[in-house]
Amino acid sequence: MESSDSLQDQLTTVSEELYMHKKELLDTRRFLHCILENSDDMVLATDVDGILVSFSNGGEKALGYTTEQMVGRHVKDLVDDLLEFEKLLAISRKEGSASRSEFPLQHKAGHTVYFNVSLISLTDTNGQFAGTVGICRDATLWKKFQEDLIRVDRLAEIGRTTAGIAHEINNPIAVIGEVSGWIEVVVDDAKDLGQEDREELETAVQHIIKQVKRCRNITQQLLSYVRDSEPSQSSLDAQELLKETVNFLNPELKNKDIEVVVDFMEGPLLLYSDKQMLEQVFVNLISNAIYAIKEKGGTGGQIVLKTSKDESTLEIRISDNGTGIPEENQKQMYDLFFTTKPSGKGTGLGLPICQNIIKKLGGGFSFETKVGEGATFIVKLPAS
Numbered sequence: 143m144e145s146s147d148s149l150q151d152q153l154t155t156v157s158e159e160l161y162m163h164k165k166e167l168l169d170t171r172r173f174l175h176c177i178l179e180n181s182d183d184m185v186l187a188t189d190v191d192g193i194l195v196s197f198s199n200g201g202e203k204a205l206g207y208t209t210e211q212m213v214g215r216h217v218k219d220l221v222d223d224l225l226e227f228e229k230l231l232a233i234s235r236k237e238g239s240a241s242r243s244e245f246p247l248q249h250k251a252g253h254t255v256y257f258n259v260s261l262i263s264l265t266d267t268n269g270q271f272a273g274t275v276g277i278c279r280d281a282t283l284w285k286k287f288q289e290d291l292i293r294v295d296r297l298a299e300i301g302r303t304t305a306g307i308a309h310e311i312n313n314p315i316a317v318i319g320e321v322s323g324w325i326e327v328v329v330d331d332a333k334d335l336g337q338e339d340r341e342e343l344e345t346a347v348q349h350i351i352k353q354v355k356r357c358r359n360i361t362q363q364l365l366s367y368v369r370d371s372e373p374s375q376s377s378l379d380a381q382e383l384l385k386e387t388v389n390f391l392n393p394e395l396k397n398k399d400i401e402v403v404v405d406f407m408e409g410p411l412l413l414y415s416d417k418q419m420l421e422q423v424f425v426n427l428i429s430n431a432i433y434a435i436k437e438k439g440g441t442g443g444q445i446v447l448k449t450s451k452d453e454s455t456l457e458i459r460i461s462d463n464g465t466g467i468p469e470e471n472q473k474q475m476y477d478l479f480f481t482t483k484p485s486g487k488g489t490g491l492g493l494p495i496c497q498n499i500i501k502k503l504g505g506g507f508s509f510e511t512k513v514g515e516g517a518t519f520i521v522k523l524p525a526s
Contacts (some may be wrong), residue, residue, distance in 0.1 A: 184257070184278040187264075189282040190271055192217050202203050203282050204257070206250030217276070222246035222254050234261035235271060244281050256281045278426075292422065292495055314357050321346045378417050379410040380458060380523075384447050387424040394432050400443035411456055413523055419499045426492040427460045427519050434464025434517065456525045467511040 184201035188194055197212040205220065212220075221227040223246055233240035241260040249255050257278040264272045325346055388395075388402055395402065428445065435443035448459040467475065475493050496519075500507040505523040 143414065168179065182280075183281075184276075185214075186276045186278070187273060188217050188276075189273045192274070195273070201278075203245060204249075204255060204278070217274075220247050222248050230259070230261060231274065234263045234274060238263050244285055245278075247278070248260060248475070256285050258284075282293070292419075292499070311357055318350055318354065321349050367411055375414055375416060376414060377414055378420075379412055380456065381406045381411045381449055383417065383420060384424060384449075384458070387421060387428060388447075390425065391428055391432070394429070398432065398436060398443065399441045400432060400435055400445060403444060403446045405446060406446040406448050407451060411451060411458075413456060413525055415503050415523060419503065423496045423499055423521065424460070426496050427521075429517075431460060431462035431464060434462050434466075436464075438463075438465045438514075451525055454525055455522050458521040458523075459518055460521075461516060463516040466513040466515055467509070468513055472511070478503075 182200050182203065183198070184204050185196070186194055186201060187196040194212050194215055194217055197209045197481075198205070199209070201212065202208050218224060218227065226242075226245070230240050230242055230245070239260065239262045241258070243258045244256045245259040246254045249405040252341075258281045260277045262275045262277075264275060266272045323500055325343065385404075431445045442463070444463050446459070446461040448461070450457045450459075459508070497507045500521055500523070503523060505521060507522075508520045509517055510520070511517040
């Protein structure tokens, strides 16, 4: 009898404990469900085959799909760049987790939305792969902020070079004015116009045409650089783009004792990239080199543009023999708004934006420097 009562007591205790554990589990599940329902981030989970088993309300806000529409579908249905996503999955399975900033996913309406994506690989009690959890934060506002900074930097460069460009335009306009005045005198005496005068008149007209073309080229360069356009990929020659950039910055180089030395590899340096973004990087780096040489003072300033290429990567080195970068500034030089230039001379956007652009274009950005001897900035890009 006593034995039966003892067993009954133990059974009651186990039942109570089981009830408490079950209640605890349900409370935890409700709590997690509440977090998922109220999170602005998109949280999803897949099984071992990549089939979605969970899809949070944040996903509906960001991509337009409801949980009912997505559960049971393959996670790849959301992906805009399948190859990159498979690489990210492989890294997460190998290392346990993986993350990627500004990763493109497909909205229900058809357009692309960019997310900061973190993938976590799940394992069971035996250490076997059991699925993947993804936490995705909408990066649309941050991406727009970065694009706005790029535009601000372009406008800052234009503002800084306006004086030189105005001088460049004023010179040919002055020539046009002088030649036009002389033509007016000749035209007044057109009745007695001889062969010699006629030839001089033709020469003068050619001068006018040449100077007008010069003005047009300057304004076209200016407009091309400042124009706000969508990023685009096209085939281009990086060496030709470097030459165009030097021509664009000629007003800054003219009145300074600075020689631009070109050390280009033979033949074109072809790549498939965004011309306007690359031009912005080159303008920033060469402008910084001009400033560093000017700050150092003295004579014999030199900027060297060197290119090289291997099977998969092309390299562009922009070197100067200016002041170099002090060690205390090297850790901060990619921080937004950090600048050593006086007020009105620099925005602190150039180098961080250059780094960001090259990263977006799939390349690498680095530098070498010796204080008092100069600096070299190295741009590496995938070859076409």
